[in-house]
Amino acid sequence: MKQAELAGILAFLNGAEQLKQTLRSAHTSNGRQESTAEHTWRLCLMVMLFEKQFSDIDMLKLLKMCIIHDLGEAISGDIAAVDQIEGHDKGAQERTDLLQLMAPLPQDLQDEILLLWDEYEHASSPEAMMQKPLISWKPCYSTRKA
Template sequence: MEQAIQTDPARLEAILTFVQAAEKLKDTLRSGITSQGRAESTAEHSWRLCLMAMLFDRELGEFDRLKLLKLCIVHDLGEAISGDVPATQQVAGDGRAAQERADLVALCEPLPGDLRQEIVALWDEYSSAASPEAILAKGFDKLKTMLQHLVGKNGPGFDYRFNLAYGAKHTARHPLLAQLRVLVDRETQKRVAMMAPAGATRS
């Protein structure tokens, strides 16, 4: 058995401090509703995103699996401070990304410099979809949100048509994402059809 590496206690304490701060994601609620009718947390969202990335491993081809999972884990860490902005309220140029990055930097402040730099760099990579792994992570994220809309115990006024355009440019950037999109859109169309008033013309 290899001898355990002795790590600086201050480094270990700094990492644990960060882990405790990130625990807030358990109580950071999103607009998505679970199948039981309660609000989904950001932590739950990130967990299921990681599960998706893991389960499609065979279909991914030549990618850095560890980086993909890291991107999925860190992509919403900044929400621990300012919370989530619902997908239906996000608009280009609203400053949301800059705020979330600033929150991430603040959250990572207790970490040792190397880990702080790694996490922020991963977030930047995800935000700009600057690598094949980031393209996948962002596409999976959009699909996961759409799937939550489909499985959630939503109110009677929920507009499933939102799903049909949501994240389209991201899910079109990889064949696997595009193939999954077809399946998710098919289910969304069924929900839209169910919402149509009796006798209404359906396109």
């Protein structure tokens, strides 16, 4: 790996780290607002735990989609469904933000992430169609205490 590629990856990771402070409209079981990083971690954990139930799904691809689906929130934050403005294309904004965040990455990584994100956004693969309901289920589940 060339030094410039490594520097680009590190710059991307530094930008993506903002997801630890990016708060979402969903709350944790103790009532505090959840960060995008926490949301992503829990979604990935759910996928791992249900792996045996979905043997026809490419789990690595699904996990990658889970990891990257909200990366754009590092730039503009989370827009809750109730706060979305009619006529404003949330997906287009998230894609623009993702492109900005990925700019330092080597082109092959940008291409891979964007392809996965587009599949997720358009639910154009079995993995993307599996991820969408898990995302919807997770906020409902996380608000319930054991």
